[in-house]
Amino acid sequence: MKRKLITGLAAAALVGTVVPVTNNLIAGVSVTEKVAAASASEQNSFLKTAAKQAQKVSKKYGLYPSVMIAQAIVESDWGQSGLAVKANNLFGMKADDSWTGGVYASKTREEDKNGKSYYVTANFRKYPNYQASFDDNGKKLRKGVSWQPTRYKGAWLENASSYKAATKALTGTYATANNYNTILNNRITTSNLTQYDPQISNAKKSYTVKKSGATYAWPTDHSVSAKTDSVNKGDSVNVTKTITFYNGKKRMYISGKGWVNDSILNTGSALPPASQAPKGEKKVNKTLMHNAYVYNEQGERVKGMKALKSGTEGKTVGTYGTKMINGKKYYCIGDDQYIASGNIDGTMRILKHNAYIYNDYGNQDNARKEKKGKSIATYGSAVNIYGKKYYRVGIHQYIKKGNF
Template sequence: MKTKFIAGVATATLLTAAMPAINNLPFVKNANTQKAEAATDVEEAFLNKAAKQAQKAAKTYGVYPSVMIAQAIVESGWGQSKLATEANNLFGMKANDGWDGATYIANTREENSSGKSYYINAAFRKYTSYEGSFDDNGKKLRLGVTWQPDRYKGAWLENASTYAAATKALTGTYATDHRYNISLNNHITTYDLTKYDPQISTQAKSYTVAKSGATYAWPTDHAISAKSGSVSKGQTVTVDKTITYYNGSKRMHIAGKGWVNSTLFENNSEQPAIAVSQAPKSASVKVSKNLMHNAYVYDSKGQRIRNIKMLKADNVIPTYGQETIKGKKYYRVGENQYIAAGNIDGTSRILKHNSYVYNEYGNRDNNLKYKKNQSVATYGSAVTINGQKYYKVGIREYIKHANFAKN
């Protein structure tokens, strides 16, 4: 493909045609540089203007602000390139066919396949402020290019455990320069850009859902992501990752479901995660299972372990094979830790009457009905709701105990 240049703009050599490529990178310091340095007046002014816009765009698209700011520094020369000063264009975004905004014409140098240079006038996107430029860059990092939508997925917050992992993922995909991540990393560490990044916690906690709603595939604004599932009011779920942004808002990942905003949960419903140990040392292959019923944890002798809290229903938990203890089947969930298999697999029971299905409050809020003599999987022992016994037959679904034939 042709190599493109813009006179007077300092940026990295980019792969995407929407972004022009400039070779004059700022001085690259040793990759192990960790000490933050005081910024010059020009640098300070740029950060004051750019950081908040980067944080807003990063929250919208689920990427690292520090990486976006470092990209802007490298590609616009701290906002001093002509494209940046005249058009607020920090990332060299071209005005392609899908762009209906203002444009800025710049003289650019390109190279043909033989390496011979020639100049053309090209139209670039012109923004009223840095906000539009950062938003377009965030959109590109999340949505990729038409022929490869997940091209930059390695830089997404949910996939990159650190900013360094994100910059590495952009090297060879966003930029051809094999030292691109080194340049970005040095700017991030030298100018302490991680202070603009969200806080990411992988501490698992349980929450109660305040209102029914959808879950989403990405930790982005909901308008950006496809839906991945749903949760119901009153349901207890396990959150295994929480992203806290600059403005205090949170996006949280529900295990086995997807991402939601923290506003979906009841206030003060946070509880410590279910306390089971790490994978057993002699573990077989881990298989995630839906826990359909509250479950106590037992040891290898079938004795309940009192100092481990009951595992809550409607969560996804790791299991490591089955064992039979005193004639009863269990799933192994940790080192010398087991739960009754019936809480996961269910027990088949025959209905002796046609039966309606009720919710966890004992209300019939659906049109579900099972037929007499039908075999139905029930989970765990019978539970009491409003003074009556029920068997759980699904998530938030119960059938009266009396409707089943005695085993």
């Protein structure tokens, strides 16, 4: 079947020999041949495949799927171009000297410095499948070109506030057409491609590190990015940006450190960031020994805020003085945010019986026994361990409630 010419990018010339070419000629087809556009079923089939592949590449390289899908649609005419059909090349990527994969030769339109068109036979990259083409484009957008590695940094998820900012950054760098962003934006809008983009939040929150690990320069797969620093288990860190991908996985930016996967942070509960701390108050770190709800100055639960989790090791929290609310003592942890002091300082209780110490699993430590009449600090309300009630009295330490 004959195929039509791509005319939408006639003004987009090649920017350097290893940058994707955007031309108005479908590779391997005579300049005189024109046929109908891709059918609706062909478009739907292409989009179904391309969306999944773009989302995988987005997570690997930290890019907008909507932008890459739009590029693929425009560059390959919904996968109907000769270059796409014969070489699985969706982005017009040329085969320069650094390319070690397969090659497909085809005529392509170029422009001279005066904007005059001429045609040459060029070598294009040949891929085993569409996924490889998406991955190569993602790699190019993240790692740039040899003489300018950050050439496309304006299109990165951590830098572009929206897909429009990303397409704007690619105009004049990825392609010379001054309306390249408009072309991509129109395609993104008409095909509702933003539904495939990750969610980006600039909410500032503090978390406790639950597993020591490295931090990275980019919100990409760790194999793509360089290490920048590290965090240690138990550290309290401020997160200023969170990217949630299609599969629910998150990458989070730790202020002053770098990017990490959410798996190394205790994300079950977030503390207010340092920026929310009461002005003029000195921060004092305390160990939270029991799960704690957060209250306001009226002693009411703060809506939408989950209870702070202490974990089995206790949790370090920043406190800013104390306040009596309805006759009870609370620690301030942020603007109009308080937790009961008993979850940190404990409540003194007198043992009515000799008592053994138990661990998190209800196992008795036979070497430890507290004597009747001793005053013991207990943290928070009694907890349930395998059907029995205990008060927490330390890290991995519990005494049966019935002994008090």
